[in-house]
Amino acid sequence: MEGVFLKVLILLAAAVVASTIFRRFRIPPILAYLCVGLFVGPSAFGIVKDLEAIRFLAEFGVVFLLFSLGLEFSLAKMMALRHTVFGLGGLQVLISCIVIFAIAMAVGVTVEEAIVIAGALSLSSTAVVSKELSSRNELHKPHGQLSIGILLFQDIAAVLFLIMVPAFAGSDHEAIFESIGLTLVKGVGLFALLLACGRWILPPLFNEVAKTHSEEVFVMAVLLVSLMAAALTHHFGLSMALGAFIAGMMLSETNYRHQIEADIRPFRDLLLGLFFISVGMALEINALITNWHWIILCSIALIIGKALLIFALTVVNKHSKRDAITTGLYLAQGGEFGFALFALAFKSGTVSESVSGILIPTIVVSIALTPWLISIAPYVSKKLFGEAKFVPKNDYKSQLNKASESLSDHAILCGFGRVGQSVSRFLNKESLPYIAVDIDPYRVNEAGIAGENIHYGDASRLDILKALGLERAKLLVISYKEIDVAKKILHTIREKGYTIPILVRTSDDSSLEDLLTSGATEIVPETMEASLMLVSHVLTMMGTPAEHVFDHIESARKQRYQILHGYYHGISSKIVDDKGKALEQLHAVLLTEDCYATGKTLGELGLEKAGDPVEVIKHSDGQESSPSPNLVLQAGDTVILHGSSEQIERAENLILAG
Template sequence: MSAGFLNVIALMFIAVCSVAIFKRIHLPPILAYLFAGILAGPQLFALFAHPQEMHLLAETGIVFLLFSLGLEFSLPKLVAMRSLVFGVGGGQMLLTTAVFTSIPYLFGLPIKASIIIGGALALSSTAIVIKQATEMGILNNRRTQLAVSILLFQDLAVVPFLIAIPLLAQSGEVSIAFALGEALLKGIFVIAFLMSVGKWVLPWVFREIAKTRTDELFVLTTILIALLAGGLTYYFGLSMALGAFLAGMMLGESQYKYQLEADIRPFRDILMGLFFVTVGMQLDINVLWSNFFTIVLGVVGLMIIKILMVRMAAAFVKTNPLDAWSAGIKLCQIGEFSFVIAALATTYGVLTTGQSSLIVSMGVLSMALTPWLMNNSLVFAKRIVANKSEDNAHNTLIVDNDLTNHVVICGFGRVGQSVARMLKMEGIAFIAIDMDPVRVHESRNAGEPVLFGDASKKDILSSANVEKAKLILVTFDQPDKAKQVISGTHQIDNTADVMVRTKRDYQLDGLYSAGANQVVPELQEGSLMLISQVLHYAGVPMSRILKRVRAERKGRYDHLHGFYPGETTEISYGTEDKLEFIHAVVLSEHAACMGSKIKDIDFAKMRVRVRGLRRNGTEVKDPDHEAVLQPHDVLVIAGKPRRVERAERKLLEGS
């Protein structure tokens, strides 16, 4: 076995471990790949003494990344968001690039290198911001949409930089204006050619390939088109990434968009991981240590400047100050495309390895801070704009102190608003509490009794007269925050009834333990409604259906808990100890539990429940605890995945 092959295995092992560890501490995989590259680089483990030899393969990852970006690029979306994209996004890019270009130029760097540094530092991380916003459930609010608009323009701005870098690297007295003009002419020709091919040739090609119903051919054709487009632009002296972006954009409006994206994703993710590993390999550790304080100060200065530039750009289109500051805090890091630009500029000699290492070091540090900054962006924004007066303006609702037997709705999203409409139809008074200032403003203008504030705070709950309320309803699906609402309510009035809505059944016990009187899991309630319809169509009398539904609710959905796991069952870190599995244990003649009575087996200690017993192909409903287990019995047990595994081992092996 060659040393090179062993080095590849070692690199993959380091990458897998790094991604797993970074995932555990809620840091993005990009940082894990960079960390793996630093470990595998020539200055530490030295798995690859010449990382530049992997550049071609890594650049293929950039090609696939830009191809995917092109698939996501939508002209209708761009037109719909044009004021934010070109107003705020364009202003932010121009202002930030100008500032970060002037700083290195004033310190004596060449204008070519200064422009590339300015452009690289002006970009933010689309991957991290979008992923974090999606996980936080804030992707569709106004502040995040402003950030997304800026990111969209930044993604567009990457393309001119990728075009310009090879031209800026050309030797001779070639002016930057001439280089960019030449790039523009070449770009127009290549774009016109590729768009023509995309309009008249590619739809026919994919239509014919789709008829063959061969997945491998579809995937191979997708890869070939991305590489051909990249090769064409490379032939004309432009970036391969530009061609891939154009190819993706051509296919982005086609009916094959989602299939193409699904096919290309595994190759993109693997090769992009390899690209960031190579970036990490090129990071000069000596530069990092010798300039550590400079890098830290640089990151602080970078973040402050980027936040200010977003605020200034937003002021041009008269965007809400709170939204502008919040978006700026979300976007104050360095983006993954900054690494792409820095690596490409280093390859072409526009930047030195030391300069590229400084950019990468600042990028890694700023990316590591991004999840925390995004979680607290609204808090910081409110402090900056002194938003207390605005909060008070939302709370100008005067609650009648004599109001009694009303419903307090904590969370006025879709669920809360639906409940409010039904209560209004029945003439039942209610007060809602919500933290979204836009939603509160819109609802209040429509005459809805909505308080602005955090429902987990006692003073907000007191403002809603919870001590006189008939019911406190928690509609948002945040179990930890719901527990705070329950605690705050019971501190005010320990006899108050609290009903909580949740999505998953494995959160039931925790919410009941916190003091909830009723927990309504959407999954189980949806199943009950479906079951009711099925039984009705099957001819079961409505009285019996209602009786069964009431029994399930009273028994906390006992018959609806647990499921038989399958090959496609997904178990994450957060759910592996919360899901409930049902498992059938086939008892052989030599099973350790053979001849034992069910009551003699301590299932309570194993923390599993007996759900059924099958004997001779017949199901024994509600098996008697006096029943003696016989060979070939099938014992059906339910519990958490790990407990079920341990219980099966105990039943069969006795250990």
């Protein structure tokens, strides 16, 4: 028992360290798990030699991955992108499979192996590409839509491949296609049966479960449905992952989809990490060293071949060459379903160890190169095919000059996203002049066709701002959500001595001082202003005179929203933001007779070591006192601390124990 516990502890520690390091260098965490598996497996340090127990649990990682995929499956999205999904996506998978199958047969593998290899290498990484698109804010750009459409079809194809692989086990070459046909028929039958159950049985079942108001019962019901569907397909000789995918599809049409997705994520991420570790364990270091030249050659061939194929198909489908080459580079890698297919095929004896020992590392190398390929895609597309068609390379500044020459006392809107467009609508209502600039050429094109006074350009460049009429403008509004972009625009304007008022929109007030130092006249943090708007409505509806409401709101703004900082945290509250910065919170410390601070003044406690986090002292009689060095604390007083979790912990220790 101790040996098993120690091995699990080593696996977890290695996974945490490796994934942290890999994320620091923007390398997909999938590769961290594979490396952990490789080094703790039997071919390296041999910490874990018995793979069967690991593989049993790891299979459920694929099950929950397919369940999540089913939850995210949207028929409406698929129909909206149907030309890309079934046209581009279908052709890409079909042609990739044919070419790879032919190459595999030419090098002498079996028919079954060739089919698995073709299916596995035709797929790209949905997890890596969709995350990169989201982080780069490119999901709604043309190459983003093309990538998502192709990935949607690849996900459907992955499910079909997972149905087919079990059919290869125990089948001779002559009966292989008959076995595949029978498996597909069983798959379609079970698909229809489970979808019918999902339509008529699951909604009332989950309505009853939801009425219990118990998270535990809800999670157990989700696990029961997904695992029962997986067990049913497994019973009929199909992949468990297929049943999980169908279960996800069934639940995706209910009102509980997002809650289910949140509840299932911890199970999925943990078990999926274990699956990739088990794949890494199956690799042989000696084989990697022996076959390194084949792995490099296959990786280069896979990346170049897929990129060129997707580029050609996208151009044939009448998309721009820029979008075509960008999409090709985004989808040039292998994917996580390739690992799943090879693992399933290796377990059933369909694929030999020598084949998987070369092609699994090939997928690993291609995924490792994906962030780099994505980062160079804009440069490659621009170098090969120049600027986008409707953004003339040398003419857009003259267009800006012409558009702004009749404007004076106007507003310059830097950024024309949701916020910029909202501002423009109210300016139009008042017939106030404005001119907008945005770096997204497609948004510029769409809004320009609709009659908006918007132009393409980089607002951080002084020549562009001058062309927009900076000297004659009354106000400049920066609505980009990226703080670095806003600061760059501010520096550009203030360094040249322009005194135009500049209004900056931010998501919160974390960069308030930086922006003010950089030259912002006013800053509007969206979350803070939303809170103030709610407060003003509450006070008004409670009968507070309008002038008092106005005074409260203006006072909060003048004090830089200090009254809105820090909250009493709950069980699920985060202590750091998305960037890893500590969030401010409130914490109450009740003084008893035995506390170190009782009978002492605040000045005697040395709270400056903790950053002086005392917000207010509430006395037992209901009165409040502002923090003062000479204030004597008494038993029954409550000290309200305000700061980061580290500051609060240090201050509480000083108050309680000295």
